[in-house]
Amino acid sequence: MRPISRAVLRPYVCPTCRHGISAGRRRFGSKSDSPDLYDVVCVGGGPAGLGLLAALRASPITSKLKVALIESQDLRKAKAWDLEPNQFSNRVSSLTPSTVSFLRSIGAYDHLDVNRVQDYQDMQVWDGQTGSRISFDWSMETSPFEDMRTVATMTENANLVRALLRRIADLGDENLSLFSNATVASIENGSDLKPEGPDLSAWPVLTVKPTGPAAETETPKRIAARLLVGADGINSPVRSFADIPTQGWDYGRHGVVATLALDEPATPPFPASKRTAYQRFLPALGGPIALLPLPDNHATLVWSTTPENAAYLKSLPTPAFLAMVNAAFRLDMTDLTYMMGMQSSSSDSTSHQDELTWRAQHTPLPSQIPPAATAVQAGTVASFPLRFRHAAQYISPRIALVGDAAHVIHPLAGQGLNLGLADVASLSKTIQYAVSHGMDIGDLLTLERYSSERYLPNAKIGGACDLLHKMYNVPGEGPVALARSLGLGVVDRLPFVKSFLMKNAEGY
Structure with missing residues (x-):
């Protein structure tokens, strides 16, 4: 798990007292140094990432959360995807x-x-x-x-992605940021820049860098996530940042x-x-x-x-x-x-x-x-x-993994995408429960609900597919x-x- 020494103090020190502790320190920061704050940031715009965004936006409980999604591909092309009626994608x-x-x-x-x-x-x-x-x-x-x-x-996966994008568009763009054609240049722990603001020392702060033609004209953006969700595939940068190992084999x-x-x-x-x-x-x-x-x-x-x-x-x-x-x-x-x-x-x-x-x-x-x-x-x-991978854990402070970032299984039972969307359904309900009960959506105690629901079922199905493959x-x-x-x-x-x-x- 990544080192977050300041986060250890946070649950036991109220904000007012923490302000008093920090008041004697001088800070040399400007507003431009502060990242934009989001409740949920999802890295990965495949079915799992878009499914989570649609689920959060569709629920009256979580629809007002400030959310962002980062995807390296052009989401406008995905939304406009079209093939002839007698032509089908191979995905x-x-x-x-x-x-x-x-x-x-x-x-x-x-x-x-x-x-x-x-x-x-x-x-x-x-x-x-x-x-x-x-x-x-x-x-x-x-x-x-x-x-x-x-x-x-x-x-087809493209049909599903297009449907999710259209549903997200229907739900409006208030408190929503879609970083299309963008990559995560870096992820680091935040710092407690302002005594009157939230303590960001345990928040992941991402540097989002545009790609393609916009790379030369747009400056990278820094955003902080109360909860960072890795839906970014088998080589997940979010999982690497969280220092979560995986077990598996090719x-x-x-x-x-x-x-x-x-x-x-x-x-x-x-x-x-x-x-x-x-x-x-x-x-x-x-x-x-x-x-x-x-x-x-x-x-x-x-x-x-x-x-x-x-x-x-x-x-x-x-x-x-x-x-x-x-x-x-x-x-x-x-x-x-x-x-x-x-x-x-x-x-x-x-x-x-x-x-x-x-x-x-x-x-x-x-x-x-x-x-x-x-x-x-x-x-x-x-x-x-074809590969088998399973993360040692699905959660870390202010981080959750879904889909291929958490598990990759043999396709013989056709369960890969289904497991990823089951993760999304569980995580969205966990976030809804936390919001409705006044809990911190990025806290480990909150995220344990998601982890306990999904880890064992995914491990069982992945293990069963692995056994069938070998037999x-x-x-x-x-x-x-x-x-x-x-x-x-x-x-x-x-x-x-x-x-x-x-x-x-x-x-x-």
Whole structure:
């Protein structure tokens, strides 16, 4: 934890007495030396940071707080983001029902472009090594007289960010400062500059520096935060300033993403509005492949594999890439391993498809395979490294961490963004409780409420994803493969156990 020696005295010395103690000291400071004071300063303008800002502004209890957000990207571009109706970003997230409920409660969900949002009511998961499978759907627990419950809702991150920005704009700009195209040049402990003002010795003071064309004309600004929130990602400067360590490791895996167009399903879904997500574990190739539905028969691909395989997939021409995706849901491990090593060139783009066609004729196809991928949206094939990180603590005096600044998990369960927004929901309620009870929103005793609510749930979900990743990366037919096959089969045959897991996945 960062050193804040003066802060130790603050809870035990009243302001009047502290003024008396400080009166004999001479101060050489001007008003220009004093930073602008804010109740809450959030660093990071992604879904977590914007979600916190929207939640605070939407609540009557906290709407009058003076708040600021600092983001290195251009928020005006994010607010004006737009794509053609049949084009989709490759940065897509799966929102649980509890996350959707939170977004509705702060008025942000109404600003989403619903034509770019897709619910799904079923998820088929199976082991490519052993063939064991499990189905997650609510059809068995849904009355014929009610709509099917949703497993999750797919939306592009850019659609969500735009909706949050529009909601914040609707709530007005009183006591609000948005530092767009700006970076945090430094963070330091404040000082007790004025005896008649607040003691800033424990307040983080940030130097905000504009970037881009404005960097040469605008001078950096200094702002002090009663509460500084780090929503600034895995390499969080706020966490570094608070001297909070993290534990974790790199998986040595990359996630390959792409936006795909799918063929019509062989069997029309019933009811017609029902949509299905697919995930198959591929131990021999380094991780699972998932196909998650988007509107108009599109889907987003997330394939966790080794860096070598990821580089190979990205180097393939489009027909070969599509063949590999379709093969990953249909062929056995031996065939897939062979195809992953095939030579490919732009002049011979059909060899992978020919190989898939021939091998599929001699392979029993699972009943739950997705429709074939028929096209790749240009410019959407990309990859990113997979990591596990968990901060030793989420809070420090006048500091709180949310989202990736506090925890980064394996994406196989699609919980990363949901955990971050659950952090935001908890922290916003903690701030509301403190304001309504006359408490200091940056005090450690106040922030303990947030930390106790979120640390253990995040650790459990992160640990479970880590365990699943390790279990499903053991190739072959050994004891581990038999154990996971048995476990998957047992859970699929016990409705009450499966229902329990699904309700936990919903986030309630």
